[in-house]
Amino acid sequence: MVAFHPLTVIDIRRETEEAVSILFSVPPALRDAYRFAPGQYLTLRTRIEGEELRRSYSICSGINDNELRVAVKTVPEGKFSHFANAHLAVGDTLDVMTPDGRFTAPIEPEKAKRYLMIAAGSGITPILSLAKTYLHAEPKSQVTLIYGNKSAASILFLEDLQGLKDTYPTRFSLIHILSRQPREVPLFNGRIDREKCRALFTGPAAPVDPVQADEVFLCGPQGMVDDATAALSEAGVALKKIHTELFTPADGGAAIAKARAQRAERLSTEDRAKLRHVTVIYDGIEIELDLASDGIPILDAAMERSADIPYSCKGGMCCTCRCKVLVGDVAMDVNYALTKQETDAGFVLACQSHPMTDEVVLDFDVK
Ligand code: FES
Structure with a gap:
């Protein structure tokens, strides 16, 4: 925990x-x-x-x-x-x-795996951890990193990346893409969008073959992550190989406001006024709440009762507030973190959840 x-x-x-x-x-x-x-x-x-x-x-x-x-x-x-x-x-x-997050894959020292990593800006942070770890702990694995920045001066961890190139010259490839500083090769100018990914993956003299990758990690703003996912999918990469981590949603929170407004419109006047009974279980303790479907999220209501349940971004991105619906039904405003398998299994993000049935039980202790 x-x-x-x-x-x-x-x-x-x-x-x-x-x-x-x-x-x-x-x-x-x-x-x-x-x-x-x-x-x-x-x-x-x-x-x-x-x-x-x-x-x-x-x-x-x-x-x-x-x-x-x-x-x-x-x-x-x-x-x-x-x-x-x-x-x-x-x-x-x-x-x-204590550390949390599922933007990772098992370390398998005996295997020769190919990792493709794509980062933009500060999205390099977890990618650096992944690249360093796999290159060190899996002596037969290869890492290719495509890294987008505005200019050379804004490249985060430039020295660390150069150090990885020097230490693992045959197992680490690094492609810098700069959007505001011209480079000799036009392919390496611009932003990492869908067209750029297509050119890098399948264009003439494409330097990267994503289909060869065993695991793909994408981290950065939502637009880059969505575009890269679409281009990888077009190139034939199975979605189950693609791990994503968002640093900023594309709309800066507008999607949450829109989802709340749409839900309020769908509710009848009677349902809007009705208080639903919500039980939140965390660390074996039960917290009882009465909440409207178009009111504040369940996480906020629990916090108002001084419950010390885990959360961080409150924006549907980090997954710290992941919990399972044991009874009833909830609606989430946005979800940038849970996979379809998780939502199918009943997991939700408490920071985005609103009760939609008279009785709801959410359990944070189920993993
Ligand atoms: S607190 Fe980050 S997804 Fe809920």
């Missing part, structure tokens, strides 16, 4: 003008709790101007680095990212949730 612990910051490294990486000290008694799989993230919690803020940031360390480091890029209006880049200092303590 995920849990917060206070961890001390022991190093802050400026990676680019807009991003830092933060290294935490993990006391020996908590080493097992903070053991992570490559591609996972940490949720950081602090109070800024009296407001509790939680944000999830991907771990950039490989499992062989024996350290716990995340990268934080400043985003416009981002209170936490601004705090981390401008004010956080070595020696400070942050509440850090």
Whole structure:
């Protein structure tokens, strides 16, 4: 079960003008709790101007680095990212949730696998962890990384990537795509969109054959992830091989507002006024709630009752609030994290869920 612990910051490294990486000290008694799989993230919690803020940031360390480091890029209006880049200092303590996330695949040292990874901007963070780990722990595996940025100056972890090329010259291929700095080869100019992916996968002299990949990892803004998924699918890559992680939804939250408005329209006046009985089970404790179908999400209602249930992004992306519907039915506003198999099995995101039947039971303890 995920849990917060206070961890001390022991190093802050400026990676680019807009991003830092933060290294935490993990006391020996908590080493097992903070053991992570490559591609996972940490949720950081602090109070800024009296407001509790939680944000999830991907771990950039490989499992062989024996350290716990995340990268934080400043985003416009981002209170936490601004705090981390401008004010956080070595020696400070942050509440850090134990690692979580399913953007990963098993490490199989005896196998010779081919990994294709596509990242844009700070989407490189979990990808770096994955690439370092597989190259180190699977001596026969190959990694191809397509990495999109505006310019050379904005490339996050440029030195680490160069280091991987030097260490694994025959097993690691790196293709930089720059959108605002011309490169000699036109194929490597522009943004990673559907057309660019098509050109990279199937165009004349295409440098990447995605069909050969055993696992594909995509991380970045939603537009890039959707375009790359579509191009991979067109090229014949099975969807089950594709792992995705979103850093920013394309619409900045408009989809949530739209889904709520549409649901409210569909409900009769009587149903809108009706309070549904919701039971939330977390860590063996039951929390009883009375909630309307077009009211606040179940997660928010549980938090108003001081329930300490896990969450991070509240945007349907991170999956920290995943739970299972045991009784009744709920409607989710958006879902960028759960697979079809999971939703078919009854899993939902509590931060996006609203009760649609008179009785609902949600269980966070079912994995
Ligand atoms: S808190 Fe991130 S998906 Fe619900």
